[in-house]
Amino acid sequence: MADKTESLLQLRPANVQDVGEILALIRELADYEKLLHEVDATQADLARDLFGPAPRAHCDIAMWNGEVAGMAFWFYNYSAFLGRAGIYLEDLFVRPAFRGNGIGKRLIAHLAQRCVDENLPRLQWSVLDWNTPSIAFYESLGADVLREWFACLMSRKAIDVLATSYARVEASP
Numbered sequence: 001m002a003d004k005t006e007s008l009l010q011l012r013p014a015n016v017q018d019v020g021e022i023l024a025l026i027r028e029l030a031d032y033e034k035l036l037h038e039v040d041a042t043q044a045d046l047a048r049d050l051f052g053p054a055p056r057a058h059c060d061i062a063m064w065n066g067e068v069a070g071m072a073f074w075f076y077n078y079s080a081f082l083g084r085a086g087i088y089l090e091d092l093f094v095r096p097a098f099r100g101n102g103i104g105k106r107l108i109a110h111l112a113q114r115c116v117d118e119n120l121p122r123l124q125w126s127v128l129d130w131n132t133p134s135i136a137f138y139e140s141l142g143a144d145v146l147r148e149w150f151a152c153l154m155s156r157k158a159i160d161v162l163a164t165s166y167a168r169v170e171a172s173p
Contacts, residue, residue, distance in 0.1 A: 086122030
């Protein structure tokens with residue numbers, strides 16, 4: 001099976017021509033997570049932030065027998081405790097028709113190899129608490145699901161309220 005998988009699966013960095021497909025994958029993931037109403041991203045946003053002069057994120061595409069099967073959407077983060085950068089996996093998604101072929105595992109292993117190659121001490125991501133199949137999958141790979149940590153998120157509205165509710169403190173001359 002490994003030989004067949006190797007011949008059918010190709011992982012590659014996304015390119016600007018993939019932007020429409022990346023947005024489709026993001027929308028499919030959001031639909032699965034019951035969060036489609038929260039997707040504001042556009043192809044222009046993705047093109048700017050993945051392929052512009054100062055990329056803010058990266059995306060690896062999984063091709064199965066020539067078809068786009070999934071993606072790993074990620075960026076570098078930083079741990080002040082470790083004093084080193086790591087990788088934050090923002091989104092991992094494999095289309096349902098391609099699941100069960102080891103694609104998700106290979107996408108994460110690909111990022112793990114990047115961590116090894118770049119001497120990065122941490123690969124990190126979040127998972128919804130109700131997504132028990134994904135939690136079991138991640139644990140099977142050796143990931144620790146940190147149940148004692150809570151994710152915090154400020155929406156743009158909350159950011160605007162907080163930012164405008166406090167006067168900017170200017171340094172005295």
